[in-house]
Amino acid sequence: MQEKTLLDDHLDWLEAESIYIIREVVAQCANPAMLFSGGKDSIVMFHLARKAFQFGDRPVKLPFPILHIDTGHNYPEVIQYRDDVVKKTGVKLIVGHVEDSIKKGTVRLRKETDSRNAAQAVTLLETIAEFEFDALMGGARRDEEKARAKERIFSFRDDFGQWDPKAQRPELWNLYNARIAKGENMRVFPISNWTELDIWQYIARENLDLPSIYYTHQREVVRKNSLLVPVTDITPKAPGDVSEILDVRFRTVGDISCTCPVLSTAANPLDIIAETAITEITERGATRMDDQTNEASMERRKKEGYF
Amino acid sequence: MTQANHAAEHQNVVRFITAGSVDDGKSTLIGRLLYDTKSILVDQLESLSKTKHARVTSSDAGVDLALLTDGLEAEREQGITIDVAYRYFSTPKRKFIVADAPGHEQYTRNLVTGASQSDVAIILVDASRVDLKTSPATLLAQTKRHAAIVHLLGLRHVVFAVNKMDLFNFDEQVFNTITQAIEDLCQKIGLPQPTLIPISALLGANVVNTSSNTPWYKGPTLLAWLEGLDTSPASEKTGFRFPVQYVARQDGSASDDFRGYLGQVEAGSIRKGQKIKILPGNTEATVAEIYLGNGSTRDGSNNGVDSATTGDAIAIRLNEDLDISRGCLFISADDITPPSLSKAISADLCWLDSEPLSMNRKYALRHTTNTVGAKVKAIEEVLDVQTLSHASETHPLNTNEIGRVSLILQKPIAADLFDESQATGAFILIDEVSNHTVAAGMIRQTSSQ
Numbered sequence: 081m082q083e084k085t086l087l088d089d090h091l092d093w094l095e096a097e098s099i100y101i102i103r104e105v106v107a108q109c110a111n112p113a114m115l116f117s118g119g120k121d122s123i124v125m126f127h128l129a130r131k132a133f134q135f136g137d138r139p140v141k142l143p144f145p146i147l148h149i150d151t152g153h154n155y156p157e158v159i160q161y162r163d164d165v166v167k168k169t170g171v172k173l174i175v176g177h178v179e180d181s182i183k184k185g186t187v188r189l190r191k192e193t194d195s196r197n198a199a200q201a202v203t204l205l206e207t208i209a210e211f212e213f214d215a216l217m218g219g220a221r222r223d224e225e226k227a228r229a230k231e232r233i234f235s236f237r238d239d240f241g242q243w244d245p246k247a248q249r250p251e252l253w254n255l256y257n258a259r260i261a262k263g264e265n266m267r268v269f270p271i272s273n274w275t276e277l278d279i280w281q282y283i284a285r286e287n288l289d290l291p292s293i294y295y296t297h298q299r300e301v302v303r304k305n306s307l308l309v310p311v312t313d314i315t316p317k318a319p320g321d322v323s324e325i326l327d328v329r330f331r332t333v334g335d336i337s338c339t340c341p342v343l344s345t346a347a348n349p350l351d352i353i354a355e356t357a358i359t360e361i362t363e364r365g366a367t368r369m370d371d372q373t374n375e376a377s378m379e380r381r382k383k384e385g386y387f
Numbered sequence: 388m389t390q391a392n393h394a395a396e397h398q399n400v401v402r403f404i405t406a407g408s409v410d411d412g413k414s415t416l417i418g419r420l421l422y423d424t425k426s427i428l429v430d431q432l433e434s435l436s437k438t439k440h441a442r443v444t445s446s447d448a449g450v451d452l453a454l455l456t457d458g459l460e461a462e463r464e465q466g467i468t469i470d471v472a473y474r475y476f477s478t479p480k481r482k483f484i485v486a487d488a489p490g491h492e493q494y495t496r497n498l499v500t501g502a503s504q505s506d507v508a509i510i511l512v513d514a515s516r517v518d519l520k521t522s523p524a525t526l527l528a529q530t531k532r533h534a535a536i537v538h539l540l541g542l543r544h545v546v547f548a549v550n551k552m553d554l555f556n557f558d559e560q561v562f563n564t565i566t567q568a569i570e571d572l573c574q575k576i577g578l579p580q581p582t583l584i585p586i587s588a589l590l591g592a593n594v595v596n597t598s599s600n601t602p603w604y605k606g607p608t609l610l611a612w613l614e615g616l617d618t619s620p621a622s623e624k625t626g627f628r629f630p631v632q633y634v635a636r637q638d639g640s641a642s643d644d645f646r647g648y649l650g651q652v653e654a655g656s657i658r659k660g661q662k663i664k665i666l667p668g669n670t671e672a673t674v675a676e677i678y679l680g681n682g683s684t685r686d687g688s689n690n691g692v693d694s695a696t697t698g699d700a701i702a703i704r705l706n707e708d709l710d711i712s713r714g715c716l717f718i719s720a721d722d723i724t725p726p727s728l729s730k731a732i733s734a735d736l737c738w739l740d741s742e743p744l745s746m747n748r749k750y751a752l753r754h755t756t757n758t759v760g761a762k763v764k765a766i767e768e769v770l771d772v773q774t775l776s777h778a779s780e781t782h783p784l785n786t787n788e789i790g791r792v793s794l795i796l797q798k799p800i801a802a803d804l805f806d807e808s809q810a811t812g813a814f815i816l817i818d819e820v821s822n823h824t825v826a827a828g829m830i831r832q833t834s835s836q
Contacts, residue, residue, distance in 0.1 A: 090400045090482050099680050099700035100632070100651045107633040107713055107756070131680040133635060135647050135702055136691055141637070222473045229472040248470055250496045250739045252503040252827045254651075255753050255815045259822040273484060275475045 091282055094274055098125070099132040100254060101233060101270040102217065106133075106143050108258040109215035109266065113174065116146035116165075118158040119333045120290055121219030124279055125271055127288055129217075130169070145172035147216065149204050151196035152179045153314050153336040161291040176207030195337040201386040205241040208265055215258060215266040223275040227379035233272050239263035243383055276331070277356050284349035291333060294352075296345045299328050307340045399618055402484045404501040406537060407511030408529035409490035412550045416511060416588035417474060417487050420610065423595035426476035470494070471501045480614045490529060495787040496739035499536060499827050503813075507544040507616060508537040509609070511588075515554045517565050524568040531572060532772040538576050539735050539789065539829060541805060544616055546582040548609055553587040557600040575775045584609050624807040625724060627655035627663070629717040630755035635702070647678075647702045648711060650756070653810035655719070656696040657703070662720035665711055666801040667728055671720050676704040714757030716801040716811070726811055728799040733767065733832035735805075736792050738784035740818065740825035744792075746783060750825065752796065754814040760797035761816065767791040784826075791831065805829035 102125075105112050114129060116122045130140045148162060166173045178196045181187040186206065187199040208216065222229045232248050234256045249257060258266050274282075283290065301308040302321045309315055311323050314336045328341035329352075346352045405413040420426075474485040486501030488494075502508060510533055518525035537545055547569050555561045562585045573581045584593055585604055592598035595610045607615065632650035657663070661674050676691045679701050695701045703717070718725055738744055744763060752761035768777035769790040777791075784790050805812030816826040 093400050093698065095680050096651065096698055096700040103633050103649050103700070128680075132649070132700070134680075135635070135637075135645070135678055135704070136676070138637065143635075223475045226472070229474065230470050245470060248497075250500045250824045250827070252500060252815050252824065253809065253813050255813065257753065257815065257817055257822070257824045259751075259817060261822065273473070273475075 091278065091285060094271075094278060095128065095131070095282070097273060098128045098270040101256070101268065102129050102132045104254075104256050105215050105217055105258065105266075105268050105270075108256070111211070111213055112144045112215040112217065112268075113147040113211070113213050114142075114144055114217040115219065116148055116162065116173075117219075117334070118148070118154075118162040118165075118291060119219070120279055120283065120294060121221060121271060121274075123288060123290060124274070124282055125217065125219040126165070126171075127286060128270065140169070142169075142171050144217075145174050147174045147176065147207065147213075149176045149200045149207065150178065151200060151335045151337075152177065153196055155291070155293055155333065155336060157291040157293050158333055161289075174207070174211065176203045176210075178203045181206060195335060197335040197338045198381055198384075198386070200335075201241070201381060201384050204386070208241070213265070214260060215268055217268045217270055219271055220269050221274050221276070221279075222269075222272050231269060231272065233269055234258055235267045235269065236260070237265040237267055241265060241384075243267075245379065245383075277353065280349055280353045280356055284353060293330050293333065293341075295347050296327050296329050298325050299341060300325055301328065301341065308342065309340055310336070312336050400482045400484060401507060401613060401616060401618055402486070402505045403507035403509060403613065404486040404488055404498075404505040404537075404542075405509045405511060406488060406498055406502070406533035407490055407550075408513065408516070408527045408533075411490060411511040411513040411516070411530075412588045413490060413511050414487055416509070416548065416550065416586075416594065416609075417485055419588045419591055419594045420485070421474065421476055423591055424476050424478055424610065471497050478610070478614060483613065490533075495532070495536070496737075498533060499540070499737050499739060502537055502540045502542060503827060505542060506618065507613065508533075508542045508546070510534055510537065510545065510547050512547055512549050512565060512569065514549050514551050514561060514565060517568065519561065519564055523571050524564050526568050526572060528772055531576075531775055534572055534578065535576050535770065535772060535775060535789065536737065538578050539737070540827075541809060541829070544582075545578060546584060546609070546612060548588075549583060549585050550588050552585045552592065552601070553590050557585065557587075557592070557598070559601075559603040562604075572775070582606075582612065584612065625654045625726070625803055625811070626722040627657050627717070627719040628653040628726075628803075628808060628811050629657065629663075629703070630757070630810070631711060631713055631715045631717065632756050633713060634711065645704060646708055646711075647704050648717070649702050650700075652695050652697050652699045652701060653755070654697055654808050656694055657701075657717075657719075658694040659691070663705075663717045664720045664722070664725070665709065666716040666718060666726065667799060668710075668715075670709055672705040672707055672709055674703055675706045678702040714755070716755065716757075718801075724807075726801040726803045727833045727835060729796070729802045729833035729835055730799045731764075731793065731795050731834045732800075732802060732830050733791065733793045733834075734814070734828040734830050736784060736790055736816075737827045738786060738788050738790070738825065739827065740821075740823050741786050742818070742821075742825070743786070744784040744826070749797075749819065751817040751819050752794070752800075752814050752828075753817060754800045754802065755811060757800055758817075759800060761794050763792050764795050765793045767793060794828075799835065802830050802833050804831065804833070 134140045178199050181203045187202050220228055230245055232251045236249055300311040300323050302323050311317055327345050329344040330341045346355050407413055472487045476483050486505055488498040488501040512530055549565050566583050585601055586593045593608045597608055629650050629652055631648050635647040637645050659674055659677055664671050677695050679692045679695050679699055746763055749760050749762050752759050766781040769781050771778045803811040812830045814828040815824050818825050
């Protein structure tokens with residue numbers, strides 16, 4: 081391999097930074113886990129984690145489990161993908177079910193079809209307590225949303241799981257401080273500095289597989305407030321709704337009740353890179369029903385323990 | 388991101404911070420950079436025009452650009468920036484990571500956070516708040532404080548953006564007067580010849596586009612200046628530096644049993660077969676294998692790489708198993724300027740915690756991947772930001788104060804001077820009770836005593 085300087089390629093720079101952060105979590109924390117939803121950001125993060133502990137052709141052993149907080153409202157392609165990853169890599173998977181929190185009564189929904197996305201925070205905190213995790217790595221990016229843009233890479237949560245944006249720890253150079261007292265928690269965001277475009281460029285470069293719904297497919301949708309709301313068991317047509325079958329793809333894959341696809345015929349990462357580079361709407365703006373309700377809804381959810 | 392549609396694969400990354408006093412227009416400037424490089428998407432603009440901001444007085448396009456970065460509820464309420472917001476934009480030439488740091492004195496620690504991770508600082512100077520009647524003109528204390536911090540933290544490039552020139556009809560004389568005050572300031576704190584650009588963030592003058600209002604200004608726009616910066620790695624002042632981050636063991640059958648040392652090359656480079664020295668302890672070993680995230684799988688082969696260089700996150704195997712743990716430092720065995728093993732250091736501290744420095748307590752000092760106990764033996768000087776002189780009266784540092792201290796360490800650390808190597812010359816202090824990061828430190832002198 082020829083010599084090169086890192087500055088030549090921003091993807092190498094981002095990759096090295098993320099690997100350093102993931103290794104730092106393992107070195108500093110006794111019982112970390114990595115959040116994994118089967119979405120593109122967590123797929124990239126998981127790939128980086130494997131690289132961080134890879135020695136040539138030897139089998140990679142990740143020194144932590146992956147954790148999925150399952151709202152129960154998933155696209156089957158995504159759950160299939162998650163289970164295939166476990167089968168292929170031998171990684172240990174832990175699943176926290178929002179359904180269990182509902183049964184316990186710690187999560188209450190007004191009606192069965194309400195978005196379970198916000199409820200995830202409760203299940204997340206319960207799972208952290210059950211397994212005594214001291215650190216959780218998450219695939220959030222600072223370019224996603226205004227509250228995310230304020231997040232430290234090592235982000236301290238108190239013993240209620242709360243984020244206090246006014247009292248974040250100073251974070252200097254690459255000297256990350258993961259010290260906590262019992263019951264407290266660190267959330268760590270190894271891909272903080274990546275943008276949506278970086279993620280797709282990296283997926284293309286590294287030849288990463290994604291759940292098929294990231295690429296163009298036909299789907300029955302209803303147009304609502306400039307969103308394309310998919311017709312599913314969880315988001316059925318309301319009286320008077322007129323549905324259409326359109327060529328769509330998902331820019332972000334989350335809970336069915338709050339994620340919408342966009343119109344697209346992009347069939348591979350390169351097509352998506354071309355689309356992403358000229359898009360006029362942000363990832364969240366185009367796809368999320370829950371963020372539009374209030375200017376500060378992400379910040380509020382984060383304060384309650386959401387990642 | 389319409390400007391970024393080249394999807395360039397070989398852009399480099401420039402990280403910059405905006406500093407300057409509150410209301411100097413930092414958030415507006417960043418908003419302007421994003422707006423004029425067409426990095427703001429339609430839904431963000433729509434949400435902006437719906438949002439109110441306590442501080443808005445302008446009617447510029449009906450949009451308050453500061454709101455792009457002031458994302459917290461409390462920030463909207465108060466109309467100020469509380470914590471660092473990170474923004475991303477690219478031009479066909481470069482990718483930029485922007486740390487928009489707050490200007491309020493009480494949030495100086497957040498400025499230090501942003502500055503420690505940047506290569507470049509834009510210090511905003513609000514022309515309307517410079518006292519032009521004195522000679523030289525008097526800058527705000529926060530401008531001086533921020534310039535001093537940026538200098539202490541060793542940022543490679545500094546530009547002063549003289550903002551709100553529209554309030555003076557872009558008068559050249561006003562700019563010249565302020566220039567003189569800034570040059571005076573830079574001389575005092577030891578910043579080399581500063582770059583100055585007259586701008587109006589509000590109107591977009593000389594930010595991305597040149598302004599017809601400043602025919603007398605012949606220099607680049609702010610964006611052109613950022614795009615033109617030389618970001619080739621600083622000429623290296625130290626040899627190979629590799630702090631061991633994590634020891635990976637694979638305990639299997641005897642034939643497969645191995646140890647690998649994970650970490651980032653902080654300076655210099657390393658080749659397979661090269662002899663290295665392990666600090667502390669001065670034992671030597673030969674590099675047997677190097678694995679590199681970006682080289683190990685892309686070309687299909689998984690046999691490792693021949694060499695790695697500054698910035699690479701790598702895994703190293705040595706030809707023998709030695710007692711090596713997190714915190715050890717690998718250097719080249721033939722290094723002619725090795726780091727010194729120091730039990731006492733003199734350092735500049737930025738004190739960041741609300742609880743003042745205590746001379747009686749022990750702190751945890753994190754230097755590279757190594758953590759040792761530390762006590763402050765003496766406060767040598769405290770910086771007075773008004774006069775930029777070192778006060779003769781010393782006192783334990785309070786929040787946001789800067790001073791030179793001497794520290795004694797429980798165990799020696801392998802340290803370089805901060806000016807020689809940021810990675811092996813910087814440290815943080817951690818309060819062992821609250822676990823807060825209480826200070827940023829830059830090593831200025833080492834001693835084995």
